[in-house]
Amino acid sequence: MPLRGFWSRRAIPARLPPVSHGVGRAGVPVDRLPDDMLLAGLATGDEEIAVAFVRRFQRSVFATALAVVGDRQLAEDVAQQTFERAWRHAQVFDSRRGSVRTWLTTIAHNLAVDTVRTVRPVPVTPDDLAAVLDAVATGPEHHVINAESTARLRRAIAALPPDQARALVLAAIHGLTAREIAEFEHIPLGTAKTRIRAGMSKLRATLHAE
Amino acid sequence: MADVTCEEFRELASELALGILPGRERAAALAHRDRCSTCREHLDALTTISDDLRTLVPDTEPPVGFETRLLDHLHARTRVQRRRRRLLATITAAALVIAAGLGGWSLGTLTQHQPPTAAPVSPSPRLLTATFTADHRDAGQAFAYTGTPPWIYMAVDTEHDTTTVSCQLQTTDGHLVTIGQFQLSNGYGYWGTPINLDPTTLATARLIATNGTIIATATFTT
Ligand SMILES: [Zn+2]
Numbered sequence: 061m062p063l064r065g066f067w068s069r070r071a072i073p074a075r076l077p078p079v080s081h082g083v084g085r086a087g088v089p090v091d092r093l094p095d096d097m098l099l100a101g102l103a104t105g106d107e108e109i110a111v112a113f114v115r116r117f118q119r120s121v122f123a124t125a126l127a128v129v130g131d132r133q134l135a136e137d138v139a140q141q142t143f144e145r146a147w148r149h150a151q152v153f154d155s156r157r158g159s160v161r162t163w164l165t166t167i168a169h170n171l172a173v174d175t176v177r178t179v180r181p182v183p184v185t186p187d188d189l190a191a192v193l194d195a196v197a198t199g200p201e202h203h204v205i206n207a208e209s210t211a212r213l214r215r216a217i218a219a220l221p222p223d224q225a226r227a228l229v230l231a232a233i234h235g236l237t238a239r240e241i242a243e244f245e246h247i248p249l250g251t252a253k254t255r256i257r258a259g260m261s262k263l264r265a266t267l268h269a270e
Numbered sequence: 271m272a273d274v275t276c277e278e279f280r281e282l283a284s285e286l287a288l289g290i291l292p293g294r295e296r297a298a299a300l301a302h303r304d305r306c307s308t309c310r311e312h313l314d315a316l317t318t319i320s321d322d323l324r325t326l327v328p329d330t331e332p333p334v335g336f337e338t339r340l341l342d343h344l345h346a347r348t349r350v351q352r353r354r355r356r357l358l359a360t361i362t363a364a365a366l367v368i369a370a371g372l373g374g375w376s377l378g379t380l381t382q383h384q385p386p387t388a389a390p391v392s393p394s395p396r397l398l399t400a401t402f403t404a405d406h407r408d409a410g411q412a413f414a415y416t417g418t419p420p421w422i423y424m425a426v427d428t429e430h431d432t433t434t435v436s437c438q439l440q441t442t443d444g445h446l447v448t449i450g451q452f453q454l455s456n457g458y459g460y461w462g463t464p465i466n467l468d469p470t471t472l473a474t475a476r477l478i479a480t481n482g483t484i485i486a487t488a489t490f491t492t
Contacts (some may be wrong), residue, residue, distance in 0.1 A: 100399040100411060108275060110344060114337055118327035122336070127327050136333055140340050147344055151401045152491055158321060165324045195328035213322055230287040232323040236285070239286060239292075260284035263319050 063200050095160035099150045110113040114143060115162055127192070128172035130183025138175055142168040155189070163192055173235045178260045184234050198248055216266040222258035279309045282415045287316035341482055351361040400488035403478070404428045412488040414469035423451070423462030424475065428486055430457050438460070441471045 091112045093101065098116065101109035103238055118139065124209040125138035132261050153163055176183075186190070197218040210224075223245070230236040230244060274282070282299045285291040291299060303310050353451075402410040402424070410426035424437070436451045452461035477485045 062457055096397060100397070100413070106465065107341070107345070109289070110341060111337075115339055118332050118357070120325070120327070122332040122347075123327045123330035124324060125349075132333055133441055136336055136339075139332060139336070140343055143340055144344060149401055154491070156395070158318070162321050162325050165327070166321050170289065192328065196323075196326040199326060199328055210326070210483060213319075216328065217323075217326075228288075228323060231285070231290050231325050237289065237290045237292065256288070257281070257284045260287070260316055264315055266464050267319065269313075 062154065096153065096155050099146070099160050110147075113146075115159065117143075119163060121164055121168045124168040125172045126183075128169060128183060129176050130181060130247065132135050135172070138168060138172045143173050145171070169235065171211065176235075181241060182234075182236065184230070184244075188198045189226060189234075192233065193225060196229055196233070197225070200248075210215055211264075216263050219266065220259055220262055221259045224255045226265060227252060227255035228259045228263070274298050276302075276306060277310055279303070279306070279423070280312070283309070283313050283316055285311065287313055287320045289320070307318060311346075363490070386415070398490055400472075400490045402426050402428075402475075402486040404430070404490040409486045410488075410489065412475045414465075414472055414490065414491075416469045418468045421462055421464045422472075422475065424477075424488070425460040426454070426486055428454070428457040430454070430475075430479065430485050432457075432485060434480050435459075435477040435485055435491065436480075438468070438476045439465070439472060439477055440474045441474070442473045443465060443471070448450040 090101075090108050093109075093112070094209060095116070096259075098109060100112045102113055121142050122135055125130065125142070126135035127134050142164060146164055153160065157163075158166075166243065197214050198261045199214070217228070220228070226245070227241055230241045231238075236244065238252045238256060239249055241247075241256070242249045279302045282291055282295055286296060286299050286303075287411055303313055356417075368445055398414040398416065400412045400414075401414060409428045410424065412422060412424040414420070414422045422437075422439070426451075433453055433455070434451055435454055436448050438446060438448045440446050447467065449465055450461075450463050453459055472490045474490065476486045479485055
């Protein structure tokens with residue numbers, strides 16, 4: 061059992077170069093830190109880590125909130141709460157259960173849904189929906205790490221009957237209930253429920269089979 | 271609402287996973303999930319799909335000034351202590367160790383601009399983190415790396431004037447092992463060592479002064 065670690069205060073220069081300039085030849089600039097390291101680093105209260113974290117995820121978090129609340133001011137409030145929550149709960153993040161991005165967008169989505177739980181205008185128009193659907197099925201990858209699984213999911217969505225794909229985007233991304241989807245699509249409630257169920261089980265079967 | 275059967279649960283599972291099931295049905299479905307492992311697995315698979323679907327939403331640029339407002343807000347909330355800034359060096363140092371290739375972990379996550387490596391053979395190593403607390407205050411971070419060899423690394427910033435501390439790990443089955451000692455200077459120090467145990471079995475890491483006082487404790491959540 062080693063008494064001294066492979067690292068100690070003596071083994072490492074006390075003054076590392078400023079992180080924003082990178083940490084040397086083999087080093088990692090703070091904006092290149094892996095997602096979970098950046099998240100862990102938030103706990104230090106360090107400004108550069110916080111900035112890098114916010115810059116990496118703000119567009120995704122804001123988009124997630126906006127898709128549900130349909131109002132930019134409200135979406136900003138939700139995005140702010142999302143980052144605050146991530147900051148406070150960084151240590152409960154579990155990388156086995158998904159990526160930092162998934163964790164954050166789930167927080168943002170749930171906060172957004174809670175914010176508009178009661179009454180709200182439907183946050184999406186048919187034109188918006190078509191654009192989102194297109195982006196969902198064919199958009200660029202956020203990170204090469206998840207590229208393969210993301211690409212598979214996009215392909216699986218693109219392969220769904222369009223009415224099922226629309227139902228899933230309305231539900232998952234815009235947070236519409238089956239009843240709201242029925243109104244939006246001018247279809248009976250039972251049909252909306254069937255589309256959701258059929259779409260989900262097809263996605264599951266496709267992803268499972270690959 | 272009356273108890274739901276497995277068959278009825280399957281009818282509701284998609285909406286439950288998507289987070290859009292209305293309250294009453296939701297409560298009944300959740301009650302079933304809690305006692306039926308088959309349905310729970312089914313729901314977990316659907317929930318993963320739902321969560322992943324959400325990440326496909328195209329990015330949207332937030333309003334002008336969002337970043338500044340957010341950071342001001344976060345800083346006001348957390349009252350950054352100047353001395354804690356010192357911990358940054360240590361976090362970066364931990365990143366350095368990983369980047370230096372102590373395991374394959376960095377390869378998959380750092381090389382964002384390159385195609386993913388073809389065939390990951392074993393489950394990729396993970397970095398577990400836990401926050402040290404001392405007198406109910408945050409006092410640093412512990413990182414446990416599940417690669418080969420496994421190692422633990424910690425950075426602490428406490429109010430204690432003790433200079434030598436030993437680090438004691440406790441596993442989830444109650445096993446205690448002291449893995450070594452290191453020095454603090456004005457309550458601050460960082461240290462890492464390879465460990466002879468599976469990091470995923472870690473329950474806590476404790477820092478103990480020479481007089482036996484527990485200075486800080488970090489609890490790993492798994
Ligand atoms: Zn069941």
